Amino acid sequence: MSPAEATRRSSVAPAVPARPDAPAPERPEAAPPAEARAAPPAAPPEAPADTPRPSNPAKEFVQVFLRNGTAVIGFVLLVLIAVMTFAGPAIYPVDPYTMVDLPFAEPFGPYAPLGTDYLGRDILAGIIEGGRATLTVGVTAAVLSVVIGILVGALAGYFGGWMDRSLMKVTEFFQILPALMLAMVLVTIFTASLTTITLAIGIVAWPQVARLARAEVMRIRKMDYVAAATTAGARDAYLIFRVILPGAMPPLVVAAGLAVGTAILFEAGLSFLGLGDPNTMSWGLIIGQNRNYLLDAWWTVTFPGLAIFLTVLGISLVGDGINDALNPKLRRR
Amino acid sequence: MTETLLSVEDLKVHFPLASGDVVHAVDGVTFDVARGACFGIVGESGSGKSTVARALMRLEDPTEGRITLGTDEISSLSGDRLRALRHRFQMIFQDPYSSLNPRLRAGQAVREPLDLMGLDIKGGREQWVRQCFADVGLHPDSTRLFPHQFSGGQRQRLSIARALATQPSLIVCDEPVSALDVAIQAQILNLLRRIQREKFLTFVFISHDLAVVQNICTEVAVMYLGEFVERAPTGQLYAAAKHPYTWSLMAAALTPENSRRAGERFTITGEPPSPIDPPKGCRFAGRCPFATDTCVAEKPAIRDFGGGHTVACHYAGELTPPLEELAA
Numbered sequence: 001m002s003p004a005e006a007t008r009r010s011s012v013a014p015a016v017p018a019r020p021d022a023p024a025p026e027r028p029e030a031a032p033p034a035e036a037r038a039a040p041p042a043a044p045p046e047a048p049a050d051t052p053r054p055s056n057p058a059k060e061f062v063q064v065f066l067r068n069g070t071a072v073i074g075f076v077l078l079v080l081i082a083v084m085t086f087a088g089p090a091i092y093p094v095d096p097y098t099m100v101d102l103p104f105a106e107p108f109g110p111y112a113p114l115g116t117d118y119l120g121r122d123i124l125a126g127i128i129e130g131g132r133a134t135l136t137v138g139v140t141a142a143v144l145s146v147v148i149g150i151l152v153g154a155l156a157g158y159f160g161g162w163m164d165r166s167l168m169k170v171t172e173f174f175q176i177l178p179a180l181m182l183a184m185v186l187v188t189i190f191t192a193s194l195t196t197i198t199l200a201i202g203i204v205a206w207p208q209v210a211r212l213a214r215a216e217v218m219r220i221r222k223m224d225y226v227a228a229a230t231t232a233g234a235r236d237a238y239l240i241f242r243v244i245l246p247g248a249m250p251p252l253v254v255a256a257g258l259a260v261g262t263a264i265l266f267e268a269g270l271s272f273l274g275l276g277d278p279n280t281m282s283w284g285l286i287i288g289q290n291r292n293y294l295l296d297a298w299w300t301v302t303f304p305g306l307a308i309f310l311t312v313l314g315i316s317l318v319g320d321g322i323n324d325a326l327n328p329k330l331r332r333r
Numbered sequence: 334m335t336e337t338l339l340s341v342e343d344l345k346v347h348f349p350l351a352s353g354d355v356v357h358a359v360d361g362v363t364f365d366v367a368r369g370a371c372f373g374i375v376g377e378s379g380s381g382k383s384t385v386a387r388a389l390m391r392l393e394d395p396t397e398g399r400i401t402l403g404t405d406e407i408s409s410l411s412g413d414r415l416r417a418l419r420h421r422f423q424m425i426f427q428d429p430y431s432s433l434n435p436r437l438r439a440g441q442a443v444r445e446p447l448d449l450m451g452l453d454i455k456g457g458r459e460q461w462v463r464q465c466f467a468d469v470g471l472h473p474d475s476t477r478l479f480p481h482q483f484s485g486g487q488r489q490r491l492s493i494a495r496a497l498a499t500q501p502s503l504i505v506c507d508e509p510v511s512a513l514d515v516a517i518q519a520q521i522l523n524l525l526r527r528i529q530r531e532k533f534l535t536f537v538f539i540s541h542d543l544a545v546v547q548n549i550c551t552e553v554a555v556m557y558l559g560e561f562v563e564r565a566p567t568g569q570l571y572a573a574a575k576h577p578y579t580w581s582l583m584a585a586a587l588t589p590e591n592s593r594r595a596g597e598r599f600t601i602t603g604e605p606p607s608p609i610d611p612p613k614g615c616r617f618a619g620r621c622p623f624a625t626d627t628c629v630a631e632k633p634a635i636r637d638f639g640g641g642h643t644v645a646c647h648y649a650g651e652l653t654p655p656l657e658e659l660a661a
Contacts, residue, residue, distance in 0.1 A: 234449050
């Protein structure tokens with residue numbers, strides 16, 4: 001059954017025959033060496049106790065992630081924020097666009113728990129309503145920038161040569177542009193709708209992802225298993241998307257998470273500057289509209305700002321946690 | 334046994350650098366391998382032996398020369414026409430860790446070539462994969478495991494199973510045992526020899542270890558700086574090597590019965606010259622203790638000493654080997 005067993009004790013001497021049909025001998029040592037594990041000498045009906053179980057990478061990932069305290073805190077934060085934004089209107093049914101009290105009512109008042117803004121609108125309702133736009137823009141813009149970045153980076157890193165040089169020139173062109181300025185110009189030229197803002201953020205945020213993807217693809221492209229897939233008859237598209245990119249995912253997932261944070265900050269920045277969609281409530285919009293009254297009514301700016309801070313913090317913590325959980329060196333020794 | 338399966342004519346692989354220089358990794362290598370034979374290529378690091386292997390697998394594009402497998406010239410093909418022939422030549426890599434995709438289960442890794450090339454096997458691909466596992470001494474149920482759950486030797490068995498899956502006629506082994514423990518090396522070598530005999534495979538076997546090559550090969554070529562300096566059937570090379578570089582490799586090989594003390598051993602010093610600007614004369618002249626002005630000025634022709642023994646040295650046959658076993 002197992003020539004491995006039959007020849008374990010042979011030296012490199014050329015005279016030892018392979019004996020493929022030799023009966024499996026007794027195990028020479030009490031503790032079988034690792035080499036014998038998956039090739040048990042006499043194929044027992046059940047796998048022996050020391051046969052490694054087929055591992056489930058997803059399960060392992062979750063286990064490592066849950067062992068990471070700060071990552072779990074970040075995850076809980078994000079879940080709370082998501083619940084607040086998407087289930088909040090049902091729990092706290094106050095219209096964020098109507099007056100509920102006098103302007104600049106202080107927090108913890110009878111009508112508005114977090115106070116009112118310069119028009120007497122409920123800040124808490126605004127945060128709940130605005131979260132939807134902010135998070136949607138953040139996530140969509142991040143997805144857009146990551147998709148563009150991965151495509152550009154993977155093509156440049158895989159093909160190299162003139163493809164790499166020309167794509168990297170384009171990337172550098174976008175990188176040297178001041179991102180917020182470019183987004184501002186795009187939003188000013190076109191209408192200030194959520195779609196435009198999302199596109200603008202996506203277009204300015206991809207170069208970093210592209211550089212990261214390129215570096216990862218170049219590193220993995222040199223691995224022997226890519227050469228092995230080539231000799232197995234794989235085409236370029238299969239090599240890029242099925243062989244190389246899955247291995248490049250861990251840092252890219254983290255980059256994608258951080259891109260969400262950046263996109264939220266961008267959206268807030270545009271709204272703060274008055275370039276956001278004035279008809280859609282968002283965290284940045286609340287801050288932007290109330291920034292003139294910062295010294296008289298701190299709560300109008302502080303609470304939406306806190307929402308942005310906690311969201312970005314949560315995303316960063318989860319991103320780091322994912323990075324650690326996907327890192328095989330930290331997984332198991 | 335005399336039918337030629339692989340024929341390599343004047344193979345050159347040059348890598349242009351950004352600076353405009355050219356690395357002459359392989360610089361004119363010619364050899365034939367008969368069906369069922371095992372052709373060994375030995376040499377130190379940087380001699381170009383792995384580049385030969387990669388060029389044979391068409392992982393590098395040959396700059397010049399022809400590679401013919403059976404009746405098909407594979408050096409000029411590309412794209413789908415090359416892919417259609419790839420099932421006939423497969424490779425076993427040196428590093429059992431980086432040569433297996435960590436995300437593919439063992440069974441998938443062996444099955445991948447079949448799926449990609451659309452090869453249908455009687456009895457189904459799944460059954461064939463299990464058969465390949467059994468052939469290399471792995472438990473068929475271990476197809477569900479991931480590569481990191483195997484030991485180094487088992488991973489190399491997996492690599493061999495993957496190379497066997499498409500039922501190739503030629504397998505290029507690029508230092509298949511040099512990353513393994515000595516005890517495991519013997520197992521893998523015996524496995525390779527058994528498989529070669531049973532399936533009548535043809536091997537091109539790359540190694541830096543003369544003992545390993547002696548164990549498995551029928552013919553050996555010694556490579557130095559992109560060129561073959563000596564080539565002979567295995568027995569003849571080990572009994573009557575004629576090139577000083579071959580002597581130095583043999584002297585460097587440690588054997589259990591080696592009684593020579595370090596001071597008496599025939600050694601060479603220095604590093605090989607740069608492949609960017611190889612010497613005009615004999616490429617080994619700078620390190621050869623027997624070198625003369627002729628060696629530096631003139632490139633030695635490859636001379637035939639009969640019985641398939643060829644040597645590229647001006648003084649081959651005239652020098653006295655500094656090794657006891659050859660001097661006799």
